[in-house]
Amino acid sequence: MNSNLYGLLGLVAAVCFILALKGLSSPKSARRGNIIGAIGATLGTILVFWAPGGHHKNLIPILGAIAFGVLVGVPAARRIQMTQMPQLVALFNGVGGGAAALVSTVEYLRLGKGATSAEIIATVFTVVVGCVSFSGSIITFLKLQEIMTTRPVVFPGGRFVIAGTLAALLGSAGWVINSGGTKPLVIMGALALAFGVLFVLPVGGADVPIVISLLNAFTGLTVAASGYVLQATLLIVAGTLVGASGTILTRLMAAAMGRSLFGTLFGAFTAKPQESSGAAEVRSVKSGSADDVAILLNYAQRVVIVPGFGLAVAQAQHTVRELADLLASKGVDVAYGIHPVAGRMPGHMNVLLAEANVPYEQLVEMEEVNPTFPQTDVVLVVGANDVVNPAAKTTPGCPIYGMPILDVAQAGNVIFLKRSMRPGFAGIENELLYDPKTTLLFGDAKDSLTKVVSALKAL
Amino acid sequence: MSNGLALLSIFVLAVFVGFEVVAKVSTTLHTPLMSGANAIHGIILVGAIEVASNATSNLPTVLSILAIVLATINMVGGFVVTDRMLEMFKGKKKEVK
Numbered sequence: 001m002n003s004n005l006y007g008l009l010g011l012v013a014a015v016c017f018i019l020a021l022k023g024l025s026s027p028k029s030a031r032r033g034n035i036i037g038a039i040g041a042t043l044g045t046i047l048v049f050w051a052p053g054g055h056h057k058n059l060i061p062i063l064g065a066i067a068f069g070v071l072v073g074v075p076a077a078r079r080i081q082m083t084q085m086p087q088l089v090a091l092f093n094g095v096g097g098g099a100a101a102l103v104s105t106v107e108y109l110r111l112g113k114g115a116t117s118a119e120i121i122a123t124v125f126t127v128v129v130g131c132v133s134f135s136g137s138i139i140t141f142l143k144l145q146e147i148m149t150t151r152p153v154v155f156p157g158g159r160f161v162i163a164g165t166l167a168a169l170l171g172s173a174g175w176v177i178n179s180g181g182t183k184p185l186v187i188m189g190a191l192a193l194a195f196g197v198l199f200v201l202p203v204g205g206a207d208v209p210i211v212i213s214l215l216n217a218f219t220g221l222t223v224a225a226s227g228y229v230l231q232a233t234l235l236i237v238a239g240t241l242v243g244a245s246g247t248i249l250t251r252l253m254a255a256a257m258g259r260s261l262f263g264t265l266f267g268a269f270t271a272k273p274q275e276s277s278g279a280a281e282v283r284s285v286k287s288g289s290a291d292d293v294a295i296l297l298n299y300a301q302r303v304v305i306v307p308g309f310g311l312a313v314a315q316a317q318h319t320v321r322e323l324a325d326l327l328a329s330k331g332v333d334v335a336y337g338i339h340p341v342a343g344r345m346p347g348h349m350n351v352l353l354a355e356a357n358v359p360y361e362q363l364v365e366m367e368e369v370n371p372t373f374p375q376t377d378v379v380l381v382v383g384a385n386d387v388v389n390p391a392a393k394t395t396p397g398c399p400i401y402g403m404p405i406l407d408v409a410q411a412g413n414v415i416f417l418k419r420s421m422r423p424g425f426a427g428i429e430n431e432l433l434y435d436p437k438t439t440l441l442f443g444d445a446k447d448s449l450t451k452v453v454s455a456l457k458a459l
Numbered sequence: 460m461s462n463g464l465a466l467l468s469i470f471v472l473a474v475f476v477g478f479e480v481v482a483k484v485s486t487t488l489h490t491p492l493m494s495g496a497n498a499i500h501g502i503i504l505v506g507a508i509e510v511a512s513n514a515t516s517n518l519p520t521v522l523s524i525l526a527i528v529l530a531t532i533n534m535v536g537g538f539v540v541t542d543r544m545l546e547m548f549k550g551k552k553k554e555v556k
Binding site: 017037038047051054056074078080085086088100212220224230231234340348351355365 | 475480481483492493494495497498503504515520522526529530531534538541
């Protein structure tokens, strides 16, 4: 292909990516934006087979590898449950970072002694950040999938191990830049993989999604750097866009949780060890039946439903809507109080409730719903815990301290639908459960809601 | 050298575009936006294909084919999963009207 035409079509693909991100920033155009992005990606992929000056070898294995990737990726994305999407995104991000590290390594091997110092530095950057993103994403996947503990993992002397690994990593990077060769590159890659693991292990609880977003931005920058090594404009533009927008997004997410990025990443090292006082003592909670809950709701003027991860797990979004409609038909003022990070990802609840066709006006964000709690008779907490935990205000040093919460304690009554007394994702006891105005209804959220709905109909 | 400088200029300008396009996004869309951006960096597939088609010896060929598999999963899976998330917003709009 003529190299001007090739460059021009590449530019079209790059513009598609800008329009895609722009589209994704607004609810009306989000889906179209995603499709424009997919078109740009397809265009770029087809285009590279006609790259001017390429050798066009290995065509069959290349097409086979693409087909294999599609066969793995599409069913994974199609079949995944809504609740598991965050970890799938983490996994996709990780393999992308791994791919970028491999691409730069191969190009580095091909250039050999002919590589310029700028190319070597870009390669070092790609391999280091790509490997960190790869292993870090795998750990976040394991955490969210609950294959390993969701709590921060801190071991004695952990910070020295991390600092030591980082120093060794920087040293090996210097070694690669100075003397080149394959062996230093492999050692550097191994150190970067280890650093990725160590870097994510101490992050726990609700901070994991922020780390996914950060690693996503990292992978973007990795792609941009490999674009520099390959002199591919499209990779530079796409990678940089993701790196820049991902950085902003990470900051927005951290802000929604009321923490600094620094605190999120290094919080586990500075936090004081939690006292486990009260863990042994058995305290009484008030648990009620579905009928009790139905009566409370029936005679309320205003009810706020606070959904959380438990709603997603139980797939109870349709049942919760049924309950809300039923209450509304009885003249009760019903709203949903949406915490920005309820669930496992920002916006998780909005997506879930949208699936159940909950009218948009009923979804009230935290800032607007908080002042209304004193006038609210009943708050129904469906599978949420950390986002209503007063410890975020009262217990300095606990993992969620400083996070803005939904002030449900201000309401007349609080009903918790919970599977068990197990603490939330962040692993902290919730004092509110022991409050005299709190009623607990144990069981799967969907079963409990169904029972409440039928009890309410019988009244 | 001037080529390197041109690439650097593209990089710097793209940083500003990236900052601008997502400057005001509502929390509702944080998850799909992250997922969509994640799919976009799957474009590393283009780089993987390029190095694979220039590979002559065994090791680079194997590594670059592996990179193609990983990048394809990232890109294709990423767009599909983002579309699934956004599909749910569509139903909501119908309801409002």
